[in-house]
Amino acid sequence: MNPSIDIFINSFAMRGITSREQLLNEMLRVKLTARAVKSQKKSLQDGEQLFELMKHSTESTILGYFPGDRDFFSAIYKVAQEIDLIEYTLKLYQNDRFGQIFSPAYLTEYVCSLIDDAKAQSILIAEAEKSLSGLKCLVEKHQSSNITFTTSNVLMFMLLQLGFEEYENVSILNQSIYQEMLVDARFDFIYSLPDFGGKIEAVNHKFMSSRPDVVATQNLLGHLSDRGTLVTVLPAKITFASGSEAKLREHIMTHYQLEGIYSLPEGTFKPYAAIKTYMLKIGVVKKENVSVGYLGYDNGLYVNKVKVVSNEDFAAHEDWRIELILADDDENIRKYKTSTLERVKLHEVAEVFRGKSILKKDIKPGKILVLNISNITDTGIDYSNMDSIDEEERKIKRYELIDGDIVLSCRGSAIKTGVYRKQKSIVIASANIIVIRPNNRVLSDYLKIFLESPVGIALIKSFQRGTTIVNINHTDIMEMEIPLLSIEEQTELAAKYAREAALYQETVARAEKRYLEEKEKIYNQLV
Secondary structure (H helix, E strand, O other), X not given: OOHHHHHXXXXXXXXXXXXXXXXXXXXXXXXXXXXXXXXXXXXOOOHHHHHHHHHHHHXXXXXXXXXXXXXXXXXXXXXXXXXXXXXXXXXXXXXXXXXXXXXXXXXXXXXXXXXXXXXXXXXXXXXXXXXXXXXXXXXXXXXXXXXXXXXXXXXXHHHHHHHOOOOOOEEEEEXXXXXXXXXXXXXXXXXXXXXXXXXXXXXXXOOOOOOHHHHHHHHHHOOEEEEEEEEEEEEHHHHOOOOHHHHHHXXXXXXXEEEEEEEOOOOOOOOOOOOOEEEEEEEOOOOOEEEEEEEEEOOOEEEEEEEEEEHHHXXXXXXXXXXXXXXXXXXXXXXXXXXXXXXXXXXXXXXXXEOEOOOHHHEEEXXXXXXXXXXXXXXXXXXXXXXEEOOOHHHHHHHEOOOOXXXXXXXXXXXXXXXXXXXXXXXXXXXXXXXXXXXXXXXXXXXXXXXXXXXXXXXHHOOOEOXXXXXXXXXXXXXXXXXXXXXXXXXXXXXXXXXXXXXXHHHHHHHHXXXXXXXXXHHHOOO
């Protein structure tokens, strides 16, 4: 990393200027001034002349007034001469956990390979600042193609203009992909890494949702050429959620060709975002098959597991959860998918919420007990060794467990379930627990049986995010479909299960007792 970058940043930090936007603003000011100096075709040795040129060239723009005097500007101007604008920006935002997202260079390189496969002559990189790492390489490799960058951020627009001004085949639009685009061009290849969360205010009525990722995808699909391909990265919800995500899936399947859907490696966008993401490849030209699988990383992105599915077979799936598609050979999953039993989504028959976040410092003797994953055992819930906190009841009321609640672990590799039974003390669930509170359409014991069945476990795993630190979002699990039997059938199954479980535990207890007794007799013969 260029040490001049740290010198530049620290020079402003000493003056109380530390925000990323302000620091980018000042680097852009320096680079615009340098361009103005270059246009005069002579070097400016006089600090006063340089300062006046800077004021004339930049202060009437969005950059505003320079926060310093002539000597300070001369000093930072000198430092910035050896700084690459894109390298500086990436350094500036490298630990931004809540703002601007930047994708890794290997992802941009992979997109570059997809452009090669498409033999695209016209290319659109939406919100190009997100792909800064590797973007110049992409442009260098496709100098015979017309490339368009979009960005809605004015500072990033100036950055892209300055960073790519030498490339005649690159044009830059100050344009949002979350509203109807002003440009009417069509492109052979479009790449998009849209915002993953939030909501667009006053969204155009032509869009099926106010979610930015859904809006961007629908918007950009409309700008494909008659042989075009859209490659976009979307959060996991696109594969299974109802509502706008389901509408987008239907829109794609009806009007376009889903060519491929791949799970991206865990941590692809860390530290900027930690959610599970998928790469979708959507084309205009109809084809016979859909490719599903996982993308791996080992000094470069590559497909490490793939299955080619016919359009007909793919359309037969209710959603796009590739984990279940890849598990089609599993007998239990096949039976579940072909079953004629009525199925309902979990949120239709239960309230689903996550437990309360409890810090280590909060654990202390108190009257409120806390149910953790460790309290859920193979034989039920162990109430004998729970943590406790000292808190007012009104503050924990929303997390209080009631009789019949199902508790499901949402972190860790092991999936644990249990049915809570009312205790004398107040018990709440920790944040590592998802609470499922069934309504009168489903029995707790019946639902627990399904969740711990081979099919239930496979379905739960299909909602897991991450591979190193596995977790489940409670809003995702709400979309899980369960078979809905009559209350009478549920009661009969639950009763039979309880009888067999009791018999099993009784048999094991007798066998263990006999083993200990016989073992003791053998030991006694040795003395």
